[in-house]
Every structure is written in structure tokens, then in C-alpha cells.
Amino acid sequence: MSLLQIEGLTHFFGGLKAVSDFNLELSAGEVVGLIGPNGAGKTTVFNLITGVYKPSAGHIRFEGQELVGLQSCQIISMGIARTFQTIRLFRDLTVLDNVRLGHFAQARYGIRDALMRSGKFRDEEKRIRDKGMELLEAFNLARYAHTQAKALPYGEQRRLEIARALSSNPRLLLLDEPAAGMNPREIDELLERIAWLKDEFDLTIFLIEHQMRVVMGICEHITVLDFGETIAVGAPREIQTNPRVLEAYLGKEVS
Amino acid sequence: MGLKSRMTLVLVFLGFVLCILIERSGLLSAYILQISMYVGINIILTLSLNLVNGYMGEFSVGHAGFMAIGAYVSSIITVRVFHNQMGPFVFPLAVIVAGIVTAATSFVVAFPSFRTRGDYLAIVTLAFNMIVKSVLENIDALGGPRGFMGMGRLTNLVNVYAWCLVTIFVVRNLVYSNFGRAVLSIREDEVASNLVSVNTRQMKIMVFLIAAFFAGVAGALFAHVMQFINPRSFAIQKSTDILVMVYLGGIGSIFGSVLGATVYTVLLELLRPLGVWRWVVGPIMLVILMICRPTGIMGLKELTGLIPREERVLGKKEETDVVTASN
Amino acid sequence: MIIILMQQMLNGLQLGSVYALIALGYTMVYGILRLINFAHGDIFMISCYFGFFAAIAFLSNAIPTWLTFIATMMVSMLLTALVAVLIERVAYKPLRLAPRVSAVITALGIGLFLENFTLATLGPTPRGMPALLPNVNYRLGALSLSSVQILIIIISIVLMILLDRVVQKTMTGMAMRAVSYDKATASVMGVPVDRIISTTFAIGSAVAGAGGVLYSLAYPIINPYMGVRIGWWAFIAAVIGGIGNVRGAMLGAYILAFVEVFTPMVLPSSTYRDFVAFTVLLIVLVVRPTGLMGRVTAQKV
Numbered sequence A: 001m002s003l004l005q006i007e008g009l010t011h012f013f014g015g016l017k018a019v020s021d022f023n024l025e026l027s028a029g030e031v032v033g034l035i036g037p038n039g040a041g042k043t044t045v046f047n048l049i050t051g052v053y054k055p056s057a058g059h060i061r062f063e064g065q066e067l068v069g070l071q072s073c074q075i076i077s078m079g080i081a082r083t084f085q086t087i088r089l090f091r092d093l094t095v096l097d098n099v100r101l102g103h104f105a106q107a108r109y110g111i112r113d114a115l116m117r118s119g120k121f122r123d124e125e126k127r128i129r130d131k132g133m134e135l136l137e138a139f140n141l142a143r144y145a146h147t148q149a150k151a152l153p154y155g156e157q158r159r160l161e162i163a164r165a166l167s168s169n170p171r172l173l174l175l176d177e178p179a180a181g182m183n184p185r186e187i188d189e190l191l192e193r194i195a196w197l198k199d200e201f202d203l204t205i206f207l208i209e210h211q212m213r214v215v216m217g218i219c220e221h222i223t224v225l226d227f228g229e230t231i232a233v234g235a236p237r238e239i240q241t242n243p244r245v246l247e248a249y250l251g252k253e254v255s
Numbered sequence B: 001m002g003l004k005s006r007m008t009l010v011l012v013f014l015g016f017v018l019c020i021l022i023e024r025s026g027l028l029s030a031y032i033l034q035i036s037m038y039v040g041i042n043i044i045l046t047l048s049l050n051l052v053n054g055y056m057g058e059f060s061v062g063h064a065g066f067m068a069i070g071a072y073v074s075s076i077i078t079v080r081v082f083h084n085q086m087g088p089f090v091f092p093l094a095v096i097v098a099g100i101v102t103a104a105t106s107f108v109v110a111f112p113s114f115r116t117r118g119d120y121l122a123i124v125t126l127a128f129n130m131i132v133k134s135v136l137e138n139i140d141a142l143g144g145p146r147g148f149m150g151m152g153r154l155t156n157l158v159n160v161y162a163w164c165l166v167t168i169f170v171v172r173n174l175v176y177s178n179f180g181r182a183v184l185s186i187r188e189d190e191v192a193s194n195l196v197s198v199n200t201r202q203m204k205i206m207v208f209l210i211a212a213f214f215a216g217v218a219g220a221l222f223a224h225v226m227q228f229i230n231p232r233s234f235a236i237q238k239s240t241d242i243l244v245m246v247y248l249g250g251i252g253s254i255f256g257s258v259l260g261a262t263v264y265t266v267l268l269e270l271l272r273p274l275g276v277w278r279w280v281v282g283p284i285m286l287v288i289l290m291i292c293r294p295t296g297i298m299g300l301k302e303l304t305g306l307i308p309r310e311e312r313v314l315g316k317k318e319e320t321d322v323v324t325a326s327n
Numbered sequence C: 001m002i003i004i005l006m007q008q009m010l011n012g013l014q015l016g017s018v019y020a021l022i023a024l025g026y027t028m029v030y031g032i033l034r035l036i037n038f039a040h041g042d043i044f045m046i047s048c049y050f051g052f053f054a055a056i057a058f059l060s061n062a063i064p065t066w067l068t069f070i071a072t073m074m075v076s077m078l079l080t081a082l083v084a085v086l087i088e089r090v091a092y093k094p095l096r097l098a099p100r101v102s103a104v105i106t107a108l109g110i111g112l113f114l115e116n117f118t119l120a121t122l123g124p125t126p127r128g129m130p131a132l133l134p135n136v137n138y139r140l141g142a143l144s145l146s147s148v149q150i151l152i153i154i155i156s157i158v159l160m161i162l163l164d165r166v167v168q169k170t171m172t173g174m175a176m177r178a179v180s181y182d183k184a185t186a187s188v189m190g191v192p193v194d195r196i197i198s199t200t201f202a203i204g205s206a207v208a209g210a211g212g213v214l215y216s217l218a219y220p221i222i223n224p225y226m227g228v229r230i231g232w233w234a235f236i237a238a239v240i241g242g243i244g245n246v247r248g249a250m251l252g253a254y255i256l257a258f259v260e261v262f263t264p265m266v267l268p269s270s271t272y273r274d275f276v277a278f279t280v281l282l283i284v285l286v287v288r289p290t291g292l293m294g295r296v297t298a299q300k301v
């Protein structure tokens, strides 16, 4: 069975049709790309999946369960996590707090435990803390654990965003232009990391990318959007030579 | 139990003993006793508003509305229901009931906060404050604009001290938990907060409930110091007083709220000899402080002693007495 | 019945005009600085005092009444603008980069200061504004109309139209909108941001100053606390209309004035007035979280 199934997803912003009849099937373990020129509606697709906006029409099912109409936090706790195109860390919180927040839905203690500092509270807090530190270790951020997120260098902030997304234990990870603002060396590093992530955390990855090199390198399937319309679907090689894509996407990039 | 927590217990106990001594011995004048109680009540109010404005990052400007509800409910209980009998036994109960009733009204503000935020939510809280005042003015059974009286002087220093401790205890333990981190994340970025699985609606309801509860408690204590309340005591001016104490002390800091409430209350008393000029000098000092130190006295920092040990930042920062509150 | 209704309509129009003049100051400052200038109500109060003293001074000389009136208006507008710009420069400008609430708290402080400074220096006794203009009552059928009432409505509307033109059509207005949209970019584009902000304060307060004189002609009792209630009401008007929106503020002001005027006709006690006004406000905000004419900005993610 497919992990994520999107059918006829359509969204209007006022009169603007930002996404039109978008369809997608994601199987567990895949890495799938979503590309398209500026304003094509890519981020909007992510926003619709994660419940930021309610779609004008269409269905989104995650492991067979309908997501449309659910609140964002419910969707996230079902096992979907995402990053943002422009960094949206909790800037004044510490790096450790940023990655501890993903545990919100999973923490097994109530307000009474927190107020009374019960044994359950202590155990859970320790678990959350250890998990957080583990994650930071894995992302090479442990030494920043007690630094405010806003004090990190740009590259580290991007890494932290991914780490934070993983803190809620997702099975599906949505990455919105993870390579934005990176130099070629950093991009290589990122590609490695994504491949490693996928195996280490048993993830399915759906990513938006602007830079062809990134998508071509790691994606098994690619969907191409232009003005909200799906203009091509296929393997990277087919996409690269698809005339409509060249015209809509690469053509624009060249000019 | 560690040495540190045992010391805390001893300190708390000594505090109680001191309160009782002061009260019994007549060592301090009635005036100073009264001011001390105001300080305590203001600490409760300030902490409770800090939860909403400082930790959660909303801008509530109608906290006196909650206070009014607590004040009236408790007064009805002690005066109308129990006719001022069994005061010392009834009063603690009345305070708790007042807190609970006030908390229940917080939904009026909590629900709009799902959709409305920032300055517009501020207006919702303002409207709440004005509506409470206006309703009280129109209930003749409660004295209408003339006010409500007949309460015994049931609030004493021990009462106030105990409630201050409860408030500090609750806020501190809440803040340094998963819930507290979630509340802080709402302040930082509400959308992102939702998208890392924080149930922001639930958190908002929780924060408003708790904040309103303590505002109600403070109102109840206030009513039984003053022994006379009227709707005007809970006008927007009262709310702005509380606001000033929060930002004077510093947002997101428990110790800041304690300081802010104390400094503000005591300073205004010290300025009393100035007569009408007191309210000219006071605001000027406030403005100067805001310009020189826009984040208040504590400026987002917390007193180390209030931070749970495992949350303290180790290393060189430990030397200083304060560390970043957002831990 | 119809007559009473019409009469109240007129009263509402008069009151709404004054509210609108004050609400404009709130909305303009908010639009440009995202600052709820809680001192604005007290700036209005100050302007009433300026008007009062100017009127006293001019009346003692033998100049024609209409000239006295115009001079009083001018003096009040000018001095009020001056005070506002001074406040902006001294108290708000240093806080431009500070957390937003620090400026709001400062505004609260300034408001308190203005109130109590006035109280301390001029005392609590209310002053009666002298009648600057002969108040003629016209009768329109059963309807009674005073010349002051007509004057207030006309002057207010003219001022509002003028202001709306300034914001929409002039270079200054364009610069204001640019600064309100994005200060950093505006600055890079060569807009003198500081000067535009001061200009905004000046215009907003001058208009409130005009409102002050007109108000004290209609309700000629001036005291140090008069700014509090009117300030809040004007503020609510600005919010109902969608704060930051000049036309919205005018709309909100008239709505609120009608609520104020008509509530006592339906509900017995005048204290219900506040209750109704704030309930209207609450409902508007729950239904339209950014006010009637405010931009609905879906947050971009």
C-alpha cells in the first residue's frame, strides 16, 4: 500500500489557482522530487499536506487515513514532518529545546506530572533529553546544544531544521528546498546526509528543489509543476529530456 | 531529596514563620503590612500575566477583568453565602472557588485566540475587560457602580505568602517541562510550532486557564484586603498597571515578575510624599527604563536558583548568577 | 419617533466625526510603526487645553469671531503636532529596534505622564471652553440643528477627505505607505524614514488637535482625564475598521458613535453603552479577525 496518496488536490488563493488537480502516490522508502519554476505551487502542496491551508478540493491520505480537515499538529503526530523554505527555527530557544519540541505529542505525562515532578515526568524528560542529544550528535550539532538557535551559522541552522523535523519521529519527511543558499560542497554534504537519513531513520522523503543537480542525484521519481499544473511525471532521465519541462522550467532558468 | 531542595523547604518554612511573627508581633506598622500584602498580590498578578504575555507572547491587556471576577465571586461567597461567618475556614475555599470560576471565563479569550492574534487579540482582551466592568456596573444586586462591601479583612500576610509560593511553584514547574517549551515555541513562531506537533490550541487554553485562575485568586485576596470593591477598581488602568509590572521586571522570567511587582509597588509608595507629582515622576521613570533597557530589569534572564538543575547550562556561564530563561 | 431617530442620527454623525479625527491618528501611527500609541487619547486631551488657552487669549482681543475660531484651531493643531513630534523623537525613536511591546509600554507611560502632568500643573477642576461661535439653532421641520453641529460635521469631513487625498496622492503619502510596508527597503530607496515617521505623527496629532477643538465646542468641559475614555473609543473605532487603514478608521468611528447614541434608546441605563460597544467589537473581531477593512493576510509559510 502506498504511504501517501494525493488525489485531485486543488487550491485557490482568492482567484489564483495555485495548485490544480495534483496527484501523487508515494511508496514507503522512496525519495521523490517536486520541481518547477518560481511560484509553481510547490510549497503550497506541502502546506496543503501539512494542514496549513485547507484545500479547495481533493484528498490526501496518509497510510489510508484522510488528512484533509485535520489540524497541523494532528497531521504531524501521525508521522509526517517538514522543513521550511526559509528557515523557521525557534530563534530564541536553545538548539536542544528546538529538537525537544518534536516530542510534544509523544510525551507520556500530563500537566499534573509536570507540576508535581513525578517519577514519570523525570523518566520522560530524561528520555526526551537523551533523544534530543542523540539527534544533535547525529547532526553534528551537540556542541551547540545550549546555544540560542539564532546564534548558529546558516548551514548549521539548516541542519537544525532537519533535525528538529526528525524529532517528532516521522515516517515521511517533506523537505522544502533544503539546498537553498548552499555552496556546491555543502550540497554534496547534504546529498550524503539525505541518503544516510533515509536509511538511518527509515524515511520516505518528498523534496522540493530548485537545483537540478540535487533532484537528479537522489530522486527516484520527479513531478514537475508549472502554474499549479502537473506537466510531467517520471524518472529523472525522462524529465531531463522532456520538452515541456525544458520549455517551462529549464527554458526559464536559462533566460 | 537533595541538599538544595531541603534548603528550599527550610527557606519556605522560615518565610512562613517570619510572616506569622510579623503579623502577630505588630512589629511593622499596619501600613507596611498592607503594602507587603499588595506586593504579594501584585506578584501573583504579574506572574500570571507573564505566562500569557511573556512566555506565550500574546499581548493581553485586560487582565484586570479576570481579577474582577475573582474579587466579586469570593466576596459573594464570604459575604452573601456565609455571612462573614467562619471566615478563616471559608476564606481559603472561597479563594479557590473564585480562581476556578475565573478560569472558566477564560474561554471567552482563549477561543478567539485560535484565529486572532497579536494586536487584534489584545483588543479582544481589552474588550473582555471592559465588558466585565460594564456588566458589574449593571448588576444592582452587586451594588452596581457603587460597589460591593462588607467583606471581613480575611486576607493576611500568611495567605498572600502561601499563594505567592503556589503561583511561583506552578509557573516554574510548568515552564520547565514539555508544556513550557511548547508555550515558548508559540511565542517564537506559532505556525512552526503547530508543524512540530505542538497542539497550540490546547496550549493556549491551558495558559489562559492557569493565568485566569491566578488572576482570580489575586482578585479574591485583593477584595479581602480592601474590604470594598467597585467595578472601577478593575478598569483598564488596573490592567495597564499589571502590564507595566510584567515588562518592568522582564518577560519570560519568574524572578523578573517578582522584582517588577515589588519595585513598582514599593516605588509608587515611596513616591507618595510627592502628592500629585507622584504620577508624573513614576511614568517618566518607566519611560527612561524602557529606553535604557527595553527588555525590563531581568531581560529574558532567569535567576539560576529557579531553574531546575538539569536545565541549567553548564560550563562558563554558571559563574554568572543568571542564565538564559528560555532553556 | 422618526424625528428622534433622525435627531440621534445627527448626533451620531457629530460624535462619529470627532471620533474619526482621533481614530485617524491611531491608525496612521499604527500603519507606519505597528505601534499602538496609547498616549494618543491624552494627546487629544492636551489639544483641548491648547484650544482652551488659545481661545481665552484670542477672545480678550477684539478680533472677529470667525478669525478667533480659525486661529484657535490653528494654534491647537500646531502645538499638538509639536508635542507629538517631540514625544516621538524623545520616547519612541530610541525604541525603534527594541521589542515591539517596549514601545507600547512607553506609550502607556507617556499617556500617564501627560494626564498627570496636566493634573499637577492645571489642577483637577474642569475648565469650560468659551463659546467661540454664536450657536444658532436652525429648525428643519421638527428637527433641530445647531450651527456648531453642522460646522463640526463639515470640517471633519473636509479634513478626512483632505487626509485621504494626502495619503493616496501626494509624495509624502506615498512615502508613508512605503515606510509602512517595509522600512528597510524604503530607506534603501531613498525615503527619509525618520522624517516621514515624524510627519505621520505630526499629521495624525494635528488632526486630533482639530478634533479636540471641535469636541470642546460641542461638549465644552475639559479635564485632565477626558482623553482616557475618548482615546479608547477612538482606538476601538480604528480597530473595528481595521487598524492601519485610514478609511476603515472613519467607518469604525461612525459605527461606534451610532452604537453610543442609539444604545440608550433601546437599553435603559447609559452604562450599557460600553457593554454594547465592546460586544460589537468582540463580534467584529471574531468574525473578521483583522477588522472590517483590514487586510486579511494569510500568513505565508
Ligand SMILES: Nc1ncnc2c1ncn2[C@@H]1O[C@H](COP(=O)(O)OP(=O)(O)OP(=O)(O)O)[C@@H](O)[C@H]1O
Pocket (backbone or CB within 6 Å): A013, A016, A018, A036, A037, A038, A039, A040, A041, A042, A043, A044, A045, A085, C298, C299, C300, C301
Ligand atoms: N498565502 C498565500 N496567499 C496568496 N497567494 C499565495 C499564498 N501562498 C502562495 N501564494 C501564491 O501561490 C502561488 C504558488 O506559490 P508557492 O509558494 O506554492 O510557489 P513555489 O512553487 O513554492 O515557488 P518558489 O519556488 O518561489 O518557492 C504563487 O503565485 C504565490 O504567490
Ligand SMILES: [Mg+2]
Pocket (backbone or CB within 6 Å): A042, A043, A044, A085
Ligand atoms: Mg516554495
